Amino acid sequence: MSHGSTHAMISVRDVTKSHGPVRVLDGVSLDVEAGTVTCIIGRSGSGKSTLLRCINHLDVPDAGHVLVDGRFLGYDLREDKLHEVSEAVLARRRADLGLVFQSFNLFSHLTVMENLIVAPRVVRGLGREEAMSAARVLLERVGMGDKADYRPGDISGGEQQRVAIARALAMKPKALLFDEPTSALDPLLVGEVLKVMRDLAAGGITMIVVTHEMEFARDVADQLVFLEDGRVVEKGPPADLLDNPKSHGLQRMLSRAS
Amino acid sequence: MAETPMSEDTAAPTAYRIIHRPRYGTLIAACIAGFLALSLIVSIGGNANFQWEAVGHYLFHPAILRGLAITLALTAVVLLIATLLGTAVALMRLSSSRILATIALVYVWIFRGVPALIQLIFWFNLGLVIREISVVLPGFGTLFTLNTNDVLSPYTAAVIALSLCEAAYMAEIVRAGILSVPVGQEDAARSLGMSRRQAFWRIVAPQALSFVIPPTGNAAISLLKLTSLVTYVAVDDLFYAAQSIYARTFETIPLLVVVAFWYLAVVTVMSIGQGFLEAHFGQFDRRSRRSWSLPLRQAGAGLRNLWRAQ
Numbered sequence: 257m258s259h260g261s262t263h264a265m266i267s268v269r270d271v272t273k274s275h276g277p278v279r280v281l282d283g284v285s286l287d288v289e290a291g292t293v294t295c296i297i298g299r300s301g302s303g304k305s306t307l308l309r310c311i312n313h314l315d316v317p318d319a320g321h322v323l324v325d326g327r328f329l330g331y332d333l334r335e336d337k338l339h340e341v342s343e344a345v346l347a348r349r350r351a352d353l354g355l356v357f358q359s360f361n362l363f364s365h366l367t368v369m370e371n372l373i374v375a376p377r378v379v380r381g382l383g384r385e386e387a388m389s390a391a392r393v394l395l396e397r398v399g400m401g402d403k404a405d406y407r408p409g410d411i412s413g414g415e416q417q418r419v420a421i422a423r424a425l426a427m428k429p430k431a432l433l434f435d436e437p438t439s440a441l442d443p444l445l446v447g448e449v450l451k452v453m454r455d456l457a458a459g460g461i462t463m464i465v466v467t468h469e470m471e472f473a474r475d476v477a478d479q480l481v482f483l484e485d486g487r488v489v490e491k492g493p494p495a496d497l498l499d500n501p502k503s504h505g506l507q508r509m510l511s512r513a514s
Numbered sequence: 515m516a517e518t519p520m521s522e523d524t525a526a527p528t529a530y531r532i533i534h535r536p537r538y539g540t541l542i543a544a545c546i547a548g549f550l551a552l553s554l555i556v557s558i559g560g561n562a563n564f565q566w567e568a569v570g571h572y573l574f575h576p577a578i579l580r581g582l583a584i585t586l587a588l589t590a591v592v593l594l595i596a597t598l599l600g601t602a603v604a605l606m607r608l609s610s611s612r613i614l615a616t617i618a619l620v621y622v623w624i625f626r627g628v629p630a631l632i633q634l635i636f637w638f639n640l641g642l643v644i645r646e647i648s649v650v651l652p653g654f655g656t657l658f659t660l661n662t663n664d665v666l667s668p669y670t671a672a673v674i675a676l677s678l679c680e681a682a683y684m685a686e687i688v689r690a691g692i693l694s695v696p697v698g699q700e701d702a703a704r705s706l707g708m709s710r711r712q713a714f715w716r717i718v719a720p721q722a723l724s725f726v727i728p729p730t731g732n733a734a735i736s737l738l739k740l741t742s743l744v745t746y747v748a749v750d751d752l753f754y755a756a757q758s759i760y761a762r763t764f765e766t767i768p769l770l771v772v773v774a775f776w777y778l779a780v781v782t783v784m785s786i787g788q789g790f791l792e793a794h795f796g797q798f799d800r801r802s803r804r805s806w807s808l809p810l811r812q813a814g815a816g817l818r819n820l821w822r823a824q
Contacts, residue, residue, distance in 0.1 A: 347707050354706075355705035361699060375706035375708060420702075
């Protein structure tokens with residue numbers, strides 16, 4: 257909508273996270289302007305997935321915080337202190353961020369349509385008809401209008417991922433997070449998912465995409481972030497990073513990828 | 515010049531008939547096994563000592579049918595309590611609280627570890643150690659006191675003992691069912707704004723149910739047979755009814771045949787019921803699609819298993 261005004265839709269501030277003795281994220285800071293696309297690249301184990309999980313507090317950061325549309329996701333600020341919010345409040349705020357998983361994670365006991373309407377009904381309290389008519393529009397948008405009554409096990413991986421994107425959109429999130437959305441797909445099915453994501457980006461949805469698809473990153477991203485050992489090593493316009501990598505790590509990764 | 519294989523192909527019919535190799539070994543084994551089974555049936559059926567007339571006489575004897583009713587009621591009540599208690603224990607075991615998880619662990623350790631018969635006799639004799647049960651409210655004194663032996667009738671003792679024991683098994687079944695649901699399902703639910711509780715009841719529990727039902731069917735069948743232990747604490751179940759008759763008449767074998775018949779009959783019905791439940795709550799994927807014929811096929815499989823087990 258208002259591309260001119262720049263305000264950060266997602267602000268990540270000094271987020272640190274350890275799994276046991278391993279420090280997965282080590283003071284990551286990141287700003288994502290409203291209506292822009294940020295791609296995150298890095299080798300496996302660099303902390304990309306954990307960063308996404310920390311952004312929507314599926315993993316709670318050990319230190320640092322995340323602001324979504326100017327509001328702390330997991331805390332309330334009172335008297336200069338961040339007070340942890342209740343599980344119910346956190347769950348509601350988390351719905352502002354849609355998350356698309358590498359392994360789709362469609363609810364396997366529900367049909368495609370039920371996958372789309374369960375959260376709007378349970379969390380937002382929508383009626384069945386209202387939720388279904390909104391879901392039909394979204395299924396058309398990802399090209400899955402004719403598969404509403406299928407079960408996840410009966411459609412292809414690419415189709416499952418498109419349904420998963422529609423399911424995330426059904427909560428009308430302020431931003432979408434993608435965790436390697438095409439890594440689990442057959443090469444032939446990658447294109448259909450990337451096309452949906454390009455359309456979404458063109459439509460002005462704020463997105464953070466963890467990906468290995470360098471062409472997609474170059475074409476679609478407004479900002480590219482290179483993560484190594486849980487730290488942001490390089491960040492800037494994608495062409496700058498991809499054509500003139502400054503750090504040794506990014507040089508090595510790009511030379512291997514090409 | 516030799517003909518090319520190509521032209522040979524085009525001349526041949528398109529569909530060849532396949533002649534399977536005869537399986538002589540299997541055939542011979544089946545003949546021997548069939549012969550042995552037949553001779554066993556003939557020798558048992560023709561053995562006057564089995565007193566088949568007595569079997570016929572006692573099969574629908576009122577005392578036997580009353581015992582059967584008590585066995586069925588006991589199984590149903592114990593299964594219900596054990597399922598509820600077992601689910602609670604499973605949830606405690608999976609809780610993030612170390613204390614709750616440890617209590618659940620110890621519970622399963624004790625009640626699964628001690629033989630059911632010993633637990634049964636222990637509860638039956640509880641009056642020996644604890645003579646009175648008092649409910650005391652701090653500040654108000656004793657509200658009421660009950661004599662343990664009055665509260666713990668043989669029937670109550672049996673229900674408590676078997677429920678506590680069976681709940682330990684149900685807890686493990688439910689826990690395994692919950693753990694069988696991929697973590698990604700809960701992640702996805704929570705990423706859509708559901709709380710842990712909503713994610714569990716809306717997304718995880720329905721999927722866990724399809725993992726829990728088949729082993730619960732097995733547990734129910736085991737439980738049905740396990741209830742025959744209550745005979746030792748003078749609950750007048752099916753086995754007790756048969757025992758009290760043959761203690762008088764010495765028709766031991768015919769009455770055991772009657773008891774075995776009824777257990778087999780009930781187990782058969784339960785196996786068929788399990789087939790229907792599995793079809794209804796089964797995994798919703800390619801492997802076992804819901805269809806009208808599934809319960810019948812599963813019942814068939816159940817009967818075949820039963821046949822094999824004999």
